[in-house]
Amino acid sequence: MKRRISIIGSTGSIGTQALEVIEKLGDKFEIIALAGGHNVELLKKQAEKFKPKYICHNSNCHSEVENNMGSFASLKMTKAEESHKYQILHGPEGLEQICSNKENDIILVACSGKIGLKPTLTAIKNGIDIALANKETLVMAGDIVMAEAKKYGVNIVPVDSEHCAIHQCIKDISKVDKLIITASGGPFLHKSIEEMKNATVEQALAHPRWNMGKKITVDSATLMNKGLEIIEAHHLFGFDYDDIEVVVHPQSIVHSAIEYKDGSVIAQLGLPSMHIPIQYAITYPERYEGIKSKSFSFAEIARLDFEKPDYEKFPTVKLAYEMGKLGGTATVCLNAANEEAVFAFLDGKIKLYNIYEITKKMCDEHNIIKNPTIDEIFGVDKEIRIKTKEFITNL
Numbered sequence: 001m002k003r004r005i006s007i008i009g010s011t012g013s014i015g016t017q018a019l020e021v022i023e024k025l026g027d028k029f030e031i032i033a034l035a036g037g038h039n040v041e042l043l044k045k046q047a048e049k050f051k052p053k054y055i056c057h058n059s060n061c062h063s064e065v066e067n068n069m070g071s072f073a074s075l076k077m078t079k080a081e082e083s084h085k086y087q088i089l090h091g092p093e094g095l096e097q098i099c100s101n102k103e104n105d106i107i108l109v110a111c112s113g114k115i116g117l118k119p120t121l122t123a124i125k126n127g128i129d130i131a132l133a134n135k136e137t138l139v140m141a142g143d144i145v146m147a148e149a150k151k152y153g154v155n156i157v158p159v160d161s162e163h164c165a166i167h168q169c170i171k172d173i174s175k176v177d178k179l180i181i182t183a184s185g186g187p188f189l190h191k192s193i194e195e196m197k198n199a200t201v202e203q204a205l206a207h208p209r210w211n212m213g214k215k216i217t218v219d220s221a222t223l224m225n226k227g228l229e230i231i232e233a234h235h236l237f238g239f240d241y242d243d244i245e246v247v248v249h250p251q252s253i254v255h256s257a258i259e260y261k262d263g264s265v266i267a268q269l270g271l272p273s274m275h276i277p278i279q280y281a282i283t284y285p286e287r288y289e290g291i292k293s294k295s296f297s298f299a300e301i302a303r304l305d306f307e308k309p310d311y312e313k314f315p316t317v318k319l320a321y322e323m324g325k326l327g328g329t330a331t332v333c334l335n336a337a338n339e340e341a342v343f344a345f346l347d348g349k350i351k352l353y354n355i356y357e358i359t360k361k362m363c364d365e366h367n368i369i370k371n372p373t374i375d376e377i378f379g380v381d382k383e384i385r386i387k388t389k390e391f392i393t394n395l
Helices: 012-025 040-050 063-067 079-083 092-099 112-123 135-152 161-169 193-197 214-222 224-237 277-283 315-326 328-347 354-365 375-391
Strands: 005-009 029-036 056-057 087-090 105-107 127-131 156-160 178-181 245-250 255-258 266-270
Touching: 005 012, 005 092, 005 245, 012 040, 012 277, 029 040, 029 092, 040 056, 056 092, 063 328, 087 092, 092 112, 092 161, 105 112, 105 135, 105 277, 112 135, 112 375, 127 277, 135 224, 135 328, 135 375, 156 161, 156 224, 156 277, 161 178, 161 224, 161 255, 161 266, 161 277, 178 224, 214 224, 214 315, 214 328, 214 354, 224 245, 224 315, 224 328, 266 315, 315 328, 315 354, 328 354, 328 375, 354 375
Parallel strands: 005 029, 005 105, 029 056, 056 087, 105 127, 127 156, 178 245
Antiparallel strands: 178 255, 255 266
């Protein structure tokens, strides 16, 4: 039987690669819905090619994107497209409708930002499995999301290469002592702190290994992406923060590892391509020959290097550990402040190192709510974003 899937964030980096994976897998999938953000033309092309039952646009919550958003409905349809009847949905309400549709066997949540949280919870409450590529869902509300998944018997399979690797390694979680998350180190691994402080946007976006969206690429440059992944891993696998270790691995071949109680370490290796973890997540527990499948050659790789993170140059990792241990809305504050600071850096308003300084200031001043509701989480998120923007404006 075909697996029925919807993709939230189909026009982004993960979404477009997921559609490449699905196309390669031929008749194994039926696409129920596609939801995209600002790239309306690409969403239209995807609709023409994959013929979903539903299309949702304007799902990106970033205000600058919304201001530039055109109307999908105003675009002229081809005859072939007109003959394929689908329903056009809009905004967050459209995402909720998609994630309430029990035709879905699985939903790939691949959008960026807080907009992924409510649709994920909706899908869980409707008993639909999740392939999760949205960091904010667990960083903002990991306790709530994982409790709901357990309540409704829903599988959450991670798409991030690191968490996907851990998911593949673990057979009996009760016998695992430690999670080891690898980090490429980004474009400034071998640069000085001064070089990093004076880095341009172009330099920050020049990742040596991975092709990703701008926001996550900047997070990779500061290593905040690794901090957020630590928080995700804590929620996904239920490990204390002291039992989650980060190690820098420039080649990005070992995607992560686990250490068992007897000292044995099992790692997952593969080429640095997101096609592989995306395919694993949406086909789990099955495995198929995929778009990037080929025999792995240790001889061609030749060497694998590992080192401890430099917390003086990359203090964001340490900050993420601290906020994760504090719990509650501490991680909501961390995520919101960092995201607004990253947007300001991309807009040329601040320097790269200011991202950490601004995020830390917001975290230091935040009054943590220990067991927040979803409404309180979104309230804190909004409050921190306003404060961060005001602080940046007054710099």
